[in-house]
Every structure is written in structure tokens, then in C-alpha cells.
Amino acid sequence: MRFAEAVARIERAGSFTDLGDGEAAYRAYAKAVHPDAVTDAQSAAANRAFAQLSKLYEERSRRVAVGDIADLVTGDKGLLKIPRSPADSDLMGAEAAALTALREKGDPKYRPYAPKLIDSYVHEDVERKRRRVNVLERLVGFVPLSHLRKKIDPRDAAWMWRRLLVGLGWAHRAGVVHGAVLEEHVLIEPEQHGLALVDWCYSGPHVKAIVAGHRDHYPPEVLLEKRTTPATDIYMATKLIMRLMQEPPRALKQFAAGCTYDKPRMRPQDAWRLLGELDEVLDNLYGPRTFRPFTI
Template identity: 40%
Template structure:
């Protein structure tokens, strides 16, 4: 078995874990298959589906869908109280308290959680304490060994109840009034600005990674496993958003602050009703990137601001925040609290 096509066929044909892992070296078999099917190395829906099925079969081999019941480290004991959320590369487990245990599905992705841990440590060390709640708090990071397999785990702070992803908000209420989208934009710029001051690019500011509280107006930017130090290439991308990355990122050019600012703007533009966060062409003579165009209710100056932040994003999130505040003052006057009713 040396090709991705052969690995896909093998995983598709497997009825149960024994069909794949009954040999003398099941861990070696798993690692070889995972390398051939990993989304960062293999393209296409068949490879992605086979990778997910491979992870499930491997987890099933160890019983209880691969879920640990208790994890004990040098710093404490975490009693697993069920699944909080399943991602494509990791599972978040409840602990019955204010923390979550994040465990990779595949050892092939151990580096993703190590990258997240490094980023969160750096931001906490270099960040302004008052602004640290915009990112998760890393409690500890360790390797968890079970069934002969060693997987990376992070213990992170749990976001309080009531927070929703931007994707969830878009599904429940779209488009948003620009005044509602504006406070989300402001806080998102603070979140990436905190990271940039620490020398870190998030690298994946997409709607499912941004949590907001509609009433309390809190925001947390989660999942830092695709992050990278500014000035270095991204080494991991969110596969389903591959087309949303600028060409330079795909060419493995050094990442700058502009990536996060561009992606953050796309998130907010989507909330306002832009299709896929893309603006209409200047002059209204047709779409520059998408036939959706600018939705009704977005003032012309706001549309121009969005267009500029997408097509030529600055490198300074704090400078853009100051410009946004000036624009909002001109458009809407003194700021008033607006609960976001969904």
C-alpha cells in the first residue's frame, strides 16, 4: 500500500476495526494510512471521508469510541463527562468544571495541538491581562497514552454557556443590522490584535472559530491549532476553507497580520449579508468576486470600508479599529447597547 487511492479503497472496504488493524503492528498500520489520507497531504472528498472513517475505526478499536473516562496528570485529575464538541481533527471533552480536555483524533495531528499550546502560552505571556479573555486560557498540555497510542492533549478554559459561533448566528438570523455586526467586528479586531502584539497569527479566523455572546457582547477566538508565528508560513490549513486563503498563503509565503484582518472582515461581511463575505465591484457594475453584491441596509461608507479591508487589508488591527470607531461615530453617533435578539 503506497498510494492514497489504495488507502482509500482499503478503508472503504473495512467493515470493522479488525479488517484494518488485526496484524502484528496496528499502530504502524494506522500511522501509514493516516499519512496517506491526511487532509493536509491528500486532496479530494474521497480522501477526506476515508480519513474520518479511519479515525472512527481506530477509536472503536479501543472501545467507548476512544473516549477516556479519567485522565490524571501531574497537575490534576480530569473526569471526562461527555463530548462537548467534535472537530475534524480533535474532540473536546467536558470535565464537569470550567475546563475542557481537547484530544486529537489521530496521532498524526499531535503537532496541531502542540502549535495551539505554544500560541496560547505566548499570548498569555506577552498579552495585556485585561484583554486575555478574548482567547482561551491554556491550563496545561500533555501527551495522553492509551491502547499503545500517544496523542497530544490540551486542557483549555471552557467558554461560559450562551456563546454561539458566528456560523450559528448567520444560520439563525441573517443579515444583521450593521450596528449589531459592528460590535462583533470591534471585538474580533481586538482578539487578533492581542495575538499580533504577541507575534502570533491565528491563521483560521472563520465563523466556526469565533464565539460571541449575543446579550453580554463577549467574544472568544478559539482553535489556535492552525496558528503560526508572524513571518513564518502556515503549515496547516482548514481544508474546507482552502479557497478562502489568499494565494500567498497557499504558496507558503510568510504570514502577516493582513491574513487575520482579511478573514475577520469576511466573517463580519457575511453577518451583514454579503455572500461568502465578498463585496460587489466598484461602481455597482457587476461583482468583483461574487454575484451577491452589497446587501441593502449597509451604508455606502461602510461598504467602502469593508471593500478596502478585504482587498487591501492593513497590518495593524488596532489602527483599523480606530478607523472603524471613527466611521461608526460618524454614521450612528454615540454608541448605545443593542442586545442581539436571535
């Protein structure tokens, strides 16, 4: 790889993934721009490029997860959520606004149902591209439902459904709609049956984006009218839980059908009220609630 080409690519890169993946890519770029292997005239540019390459590679080594539109990287104060495209900074802003509203307007006792926003700021890279970065509390011990490799017993899905309705009810009372209740956005803590909703980038009454690859999981009002309401979250949460279940009982199928009508006005509008109705169905099916250990 030629020196000028390597420098240009490094300067354009927003993250190490723009350059490639793994040790081989790092070695190739390091060899091309290493300050000890260039001419005096190239020295200043080499020093800058090598420093930037090292920074990008270090951030890669601290990367926790790759999300729909952003990477999560370990920072000094929490997880840095960095959008891969500057054009998605508005979604980062939507998440910051949603998490702020939950803190300021939501009942404090339900705060564990969403991560805390520690900071939100605009970062300018070497190409003068500006990205909004959110700094989020790290939820230790939590894993996304997308990590489940097989369908689960309906009794295990039941506690997740209950927790999900609690979290959504809390958000809705604070005036916030999540807008993308999908497997990768719902984290559980298996041992204590904890649950948290993450990735609030899609929140708000007007749809700015949908998650690629999940189009079939959205209700009609999102796809056709680009709008969301609490009934949108209830629809998506219900569909999600039903996807998790192995052989759901007929009573739960009927309950789910009442939550997933095409028209939002025909669905339940209040997640906490719906929780009470779900508890009646579960009580009739399984009797008094008991704690079921759950592992992934």
C-alpha cells in the same frame, strides 16, 4: 460481528466515532466482546476490549463539539482537545505555544479574548500512537458564529467587528497571528457582547494546514506562499464580518475593500489602529454607540 474482528477494531479506535455512531454501534460491539459471552481462552482479551469500548463510549457521551481536526471532550479540569489523527499533534503544539505566548506576553486585561490553556500533554493509546492533548478553559455561554442561521443587521455585526479587532490587536502585540479567523473559530457571548477567538492550531508565520472547506476564505499569501502576517488576520476577519451582514452600507463595503487587497503590504497592518478608523466610519453612519440587545 466476529470476536477477533471486534477486538481488533476496538483496539485501533482513537475515539468512538471510529467504530460508528450511536447506541446501535455500541450494542453491536458490546455483544461481540462481552466477557460473559466468550470462551475462557478469549476472556482476557474480552475484558480489555470491553473496558476500552466502555471508555470510548463514555468519552463520546462527554463530547462537547467536533472541530476541524480534534474533538472537544469534557474533562475533570477543563475541555480536552483531542486530535483525531496523531499526525495533527504538531497543530496542537502550535495552539499550546500560541496560548502560552498570549498569557505571558499579552496585556492581561485582554485575556478573555482567548481561552486559557490549562495543560498540554502527550497521550499514548492502546496502539502506542501518541497524540498531544490540550486542556482548555471552557467558555460558558459562548457560541460560535457558525451557529448564526441568517444574516444580521450591520449594527449587530459592528460590535462583533470591533471586538474582533480588539482581540486580534492583542494577539498581534504579543507576536501571535491566529491564521484561521473563520465562523467556527470566533465565539460570542450574545447577552453581554463578549467575543473570544478559539482554535489557535493554525497560528504561526508558516502555514501547516488550512481548514477544509474554507479555502476560498483565505488570502493569497496563505494559499500561494504558505505564510501569514497580522494582515492575514485582518483580511480574514473583514471577510468574515462582511459574510455575516445583511445589506451592508456602502461606507462599510468601501472600508472592507481597503482591508482585503490581495497583496498583504497594501492592507492595514495594525488591528488596533484599524479599530479607530472603523469607529469613525460607524460614528458617521449611526452616530454615538448604543447597546443593541442580540440573541441567537
